[in-house]
Amino acid sequence: MKKTIYIATVIILFVIIWSCETDITVDLPTPQKKLVVEGFIESNNNPYVFLTKNSGYFDPVDSTSLYKMLILDSTTIPMLEQIGFSQTEIELFEFAEELIITVTELETSIIDTLKPSIIPYFPFFGYVASSMTGNNNNSYKLDINYNGSHYFGTTTIPEPVPIDSIWFTTDTAYADTLGTIGIRFIDPPQIGNFYAIHNMVEGEHLTFLKPYFGISIIDDRYLNGDTLKFTGITKAQDNNDFFEGEFDPEADWWAEGLFSLNSIVNIRLSTIDTEHFLFWNSWSRHLATDGNPFVNPASIMSNLHGENVLGVWGGYGTYIERVHITDSATLEILSNKH
């Protein structure tokens, strides 16, 4: 059916060559304020949460308004000064009267509170736990109390699956200096295993991000229990680019998404649970159908509970392979971590 949508879109585009476009003003109703939660907990790492709010569709989008979307409480003021906001700018932000974020490991009842923290990568500000780290095969509950409302969600960190083999394929169009990575891993026998792929190039990225092109989540519905091969993994996309420059039609976008020789790459294969998978699946479907006038828009499935909340609380069971792409386009495995 994706093909059908593609076909339908092409047909529509064909007609558009002899259609007209006009700018119009659209009067949209005032939106219901909603809390947006992006919270994750990975194996052996502190859980973290980004909290933002939604905004009007036509509201201006500039770096200041992005920060205005952040949910902040008054304890964050010194951090805002540290990032570089002036007093006048800080006075424009909305501060929450009540903001308490906790994560509970359900198997042990250990609770940790998430505190505001500056993060070296976009969105540069989040709430991080100081002591708790994710343990494989455990479940975690996130609780947020924000201005009198309570929100919560539960996720699990499934047992990670190791990368069985990894290789580099060069792209002949780039004289063998750029290419993609492929991995192979063995899917456990029970049905219902879901995976996500991220990568991080040392010296270029500050954290694990999704590949630039292609899919980044996989499920085992058709090849359950088999050896799953995932080829054509492209280099992660860096969101900073989006915020720093305009779309450059001259740039070679395909090349931007390829790994280069002599780089050190961390490939992360994560296992995720069903609800976490449903979130990313609906997120990519939404992006694929958004704006297409011929398909009803797909909404994003959230595993969070509470009134007027969007987003996800997801666990990742991670397996990281650190590799060096050598001159001869082979991969030298430096280490692996899980």
Place this chain on the structure above:
Amino acid sequence: MKLKLFIILLLTLIGLSAFAQKYTLSGYIKDATTGEDLIGANIIIKEEHKGTTTNTYGFYSISMPKGNYIVSFSYIGYETIERKLNFNEDITLNINLKPTAYTTQEVVVSSERTDKNVQDSRMSVVKLPVDQVKTLPAFMGEVDVLKTIQLLPGIQSAGDGNSGFYVRGGGPDQNLVILDEAPVYNASHLFGFFSVFNADAIKDMEIYKGGMPAQYGGRISSVIDISMNNGNMKQFVAQGGIGTIASRLTVHGPIKKDTCSFLVSARRTYLDLLIKPFIKKDSPFKGSGYYFYDINAKFNFKFSEKDRLFLSGYYGQDIFNFSAESGTFQMRIPWGNGTGTIRWNHLVNSRFFMNTTAMFSDYKFTTDIGMNPGTEDDTDASFRFILFSGIRDYYFKQDYTWLPNPQHTVKFGAGYTFHHFTPNSLKAEFGESEIDFTKGKKLLAHEAYLYIGDDYIINDYITLYGGLRGASFFQVGPFTRYIKSDDMLFTIDSISYGNGELVADYYSLEPRASIKVSLGGKSSLKASFMQNKQFIHLASLSASTLPTDLWVPSTDVVKPQMGRQYAIGYFRNFKDNLYETSVEFYYKELYNLIEYMDGALPGDELNDNSDNYFVFGNGNSYGAEFFVKKRTGRLTGWIGYTWSKTMREFNDIDGGIPFPAKYDRRHDLSLTLNYILNEKWTLATVFVYATGNTTTLPVARYMLDGEIISEYGYRNSYRMEPYHRLDLSVTYTHKKTDKYESVWNFSVYNVYNRKNPFFIYFDYTGSVDNGNFQTVAKQVSLIPVLPAITWNFKFM
């Protein structure tokens, strides 16, 4: 005891009147110059105020007690014939009516029953002979019967670019469109610009918006019954037109005079040839093309006074193709219908008419995409996939009309259809290997029905119609039902059905009734009720009708749609039937409507059923339709205004909050005028105004993983700008003799270049860091002002 006596007396009286000695006058009424049957011609026994009309085959029958009567035979546009007849035995009388000479004065008003709209018990029905349709401005020079019916109140288009039409709030799949008794699944070419019906091959159309008689069923909202011409029985005729966008040619004539005739009609657009030189070399659309063609053929054989045989067929295709400059990528998307019908009319006796029909209908939509990188060492990378969906029906039916006396016209019959659906079938070739997913995707069903109905003229004031239709539907195997997990991710079980094994069965009892009460003068009050079930449905992924929409049958998961409609109306004619006016109110309830699940993109999965992704709900629609028509004179035309509201309610959409249907249209106004200037020149105009379509727009945005996400408002909560448009046309009759006709038509569509909305989308400009990132709403409109010239010719 007294009650029993009364009943026996009553029955005897009825029985006596029914069995009083009556003699029957019957026969066929035809056009004297062409031999075409005249549908709906009037036969009136003047002093008795009794009458009847000819049926779809031109047959009439009227029974009267012994006596002498003056009988008049008439049809609008033809000279009336009157005969004095002695009913002392059954009479067979075939009548040939002559068309009235074309004059510059007002068209001579014949003494026919011009108050038929008031006197007929049927309501919510419009009869449209094609000659009337031909006088209206033609879109791009092409007369279009489906575009014309959308000018009637209660029947709406969804604007430019949408091929469906909507009758009293019903969906586009709820209209039964039949061509010579064969159902047509996709009655429009791309984007609804042209219907599949070539007006030169069409004789007559009857449109039911409500009060559907029992012989029709299977679709809830309307019946568009289109009859083709049979072919001139007397002489050869070649007629057609050459226009700026499309051309058409119809050839018809006798194979054996007055016995056997044929008709062949063809039409093709050459949109692609015209646009090709204008597409820029570096445009992604270079190498694309689109065209469509239609062919109608009919063969008509009268092999005895009592028997006639008709063979008709239709075949049409829309073809969209695209091939990249380098030849590495090709795409070909043909879609279209084919129908074939054999009908046998048999006069059992002068009061009993029988029609037997066998037909075949095939609708296909194919997408053929091939990619060949062109490098020899990379044949592995070439692929081709053929995605196919379609529906094939085999249909057999028998219909009887029994006219025991002028008070009753009884119709009864039965029919059977075998449906073969292929909702989505895929065949793919990768390099050398081929994967065939076509098997196991088909859906088979049997549909059968019986009906009986009677038009009963109780007296000069009251006419009643009562009918009952019983229908059944059986989905049969081979079929596999895949049962999904609650999150829809996994198939947890499957049930297999063998060949012919019953998967699901549904039944329907459909009462139909209407009543007319004359209020004296030329006015009447009518009311009707109908209940229908529909066993096949159009699953539309998009908010727009596209050829990618799937026809699907009812299954173990999909129940039949059901509708109930109540209507009441007041009809009045003024100035000796010069003006026809009516006001009708309707209320319709709809059940088991189908939508796709939120975010559904079905068809990806191999082991799945597309109907696992449907959600079901109900809806209703109500409205008022006002209509004024000037029937004859130099200036003719009509104005129709509809106020209506159509809502839907689905538990799985917006949590069950009612939402308006996409085509919910509060106001709909249509005006058509035709003015005969003189012998040579005729002017015509059409003006339409409609409340804008609804759409779902984002109301807010937020960030998720660095991507901007749109948060959508309630379904269809935003209304686009209203649609309005003015068309003008001028017809110049260059020459008109017995042997040759030449008529030029100049038309302009959308005279004041109104940019009617097709859809709205959002564009982003600027960058975030520069502080000038902006979201701009843009509206796409389809058709600007469009002139067209067509030269129409006729050789006889």
